[in-house]
Amino acid sequence: MKQLTMNDLVKAHDLPFELFISEEQIEKRVRELGKAIEADYKGKKPLLLGVLNGAFVFAADLMRASEIDCEISFIKLSSYHGLQSSGEVETLIGLDVEVKDRDIIIVEDIVDSGKTLHYFLPELKKLRPASVALAIFLVKPNALEYPIHIDYQGFEIPNKFVIGYGLDYDGLGRNLRGVYQLVTDD
Numbered sequence: 041m042k043q044l045t046m047n048d049l050v051k052a053h054d055l056p057f058e059l060f061i062s063e064e065q066i067e068k069r070v071r072e073l074g075k076a077i078e079a080d081y082k083g084k085k086p087l088l089l090g091v092l093n094g095a096f097v098f099a100a101d102l103m104r105a106s107e108i109d110c111e112i113s114f115i116k117l118s119s120y121h122g123l124q125s126s127g128e129v130e131t132l133i134g135l136d137v138e139v140k141d142r143d144i145i146i147v148e149d150i151v152d153s154g155k156t157l158h159y160f161l162p163e164l165k166k167l168r169p170a171s172v173a174l175a176i177f178l179v180k181p182n183a184l185e186y187p188i189h190i191d192y193q194g195f196e197i198p199n200k201f202v203i204g205y206g207l208d209y210d211g212l213g214r215n216l217r218g219v220y221q222l223v224t225d226d
Contacts, residue, residue, distance in 0.1 A: 050203075050220055052212040057203055057220035061195060066205055066218065070098070073175060073192045074105020077145065080173075085109045086143040088175075089135075091156070092116040093214070094149030097206035098177040098194070102147060113137045117156050135167070144169045145192075149206050150178040152199075154186035178202065178219070200224070 048059040077086075085108070090099035092114050103112055115135055144164065151157065157174065164172060175192035183199045201222040203213030213220070 049223075050213070050216060052203055052209045055209065056223040057209075057213070058223050059218050060197070060202060060221040061205075061219040063217040066194075067101075069194050070101045071105050073194065074102055074107075076192060077102070077175070078106045078108050081106075081108055081110070081143065081145075084143050085111065086145050086173075087137065087139065088112045088145050088147050089139075090114045090147045091149070094206045094208070095147045095177070097214070098149055098175075099147040102175060111137075115160075117160055135164075139164065139167045139169045141168065141170050143171045143173075145173045145175050147175045148177070150180070150202070151176050151188060151190070152180050152183045154184050154188040157188050158186035177205070178207075195219075197221075 050057050088099055088103055088110055090096060090112060093116065096114070099112060099114075103110060113136060146157070146160075146164075148157065161172065173191040174189065176190050177194040179190060179193055179196050180199045181196055197219075198221075201209070202219050203209050204216030204219045206214050207219070208214045
């Protein structure tokens with residue numbers, strides 16, 4: 041195991057997590073994604089649709105990194121309890137804005153299996169938006185079970201549990217400026 045400094049380790053509910061993606065790496069990548077969205081949506085006014093709770097930090101930073109007219113709204117979908125996916129997708133807070141004929145960018149913190157988006161995208165498309173794009177902060181390609189086309193991707197990560205930058209472990213860790221992965225023996 042590599043040597044870690046105190047700043048590289050955090051605890052959440054007595055589980056140790058080590059720094060995996062720094063604040064500086066995140067800021068740089070979000071700026072790049074913001075500029076790509078700015079170029080792709082020039083002259084349009086997209087609606088960023090953040091998936092709560094995890095995507096609130098990424099959605100805010102991504103919106104500020106794009107110098108175009110855009111709006112933001114949030115929905116809440118959940119499939120996680122503790123360290124594991126429950127296998128079921130629940131809609132806890134639904135859409136509260138009109139999406140018909142709008143360009144929608146779904147902003148999600150992480151894609152593991154892809155089940156949440158696999159469930160939600162057909163429901164959204166029934167509302168007839170002009171277009172739907174996905175901006176995903178973290179993707180675990182080795183965990184994908186459903187095909188998901190990602191238009192704006194932050195980082196690919198291994199199939200390990202992570203917290204920070206909006207992601208949590210039972211409510212803790214969302215406020216961390218970097219991304220931390222669970223320390224394991226493997």
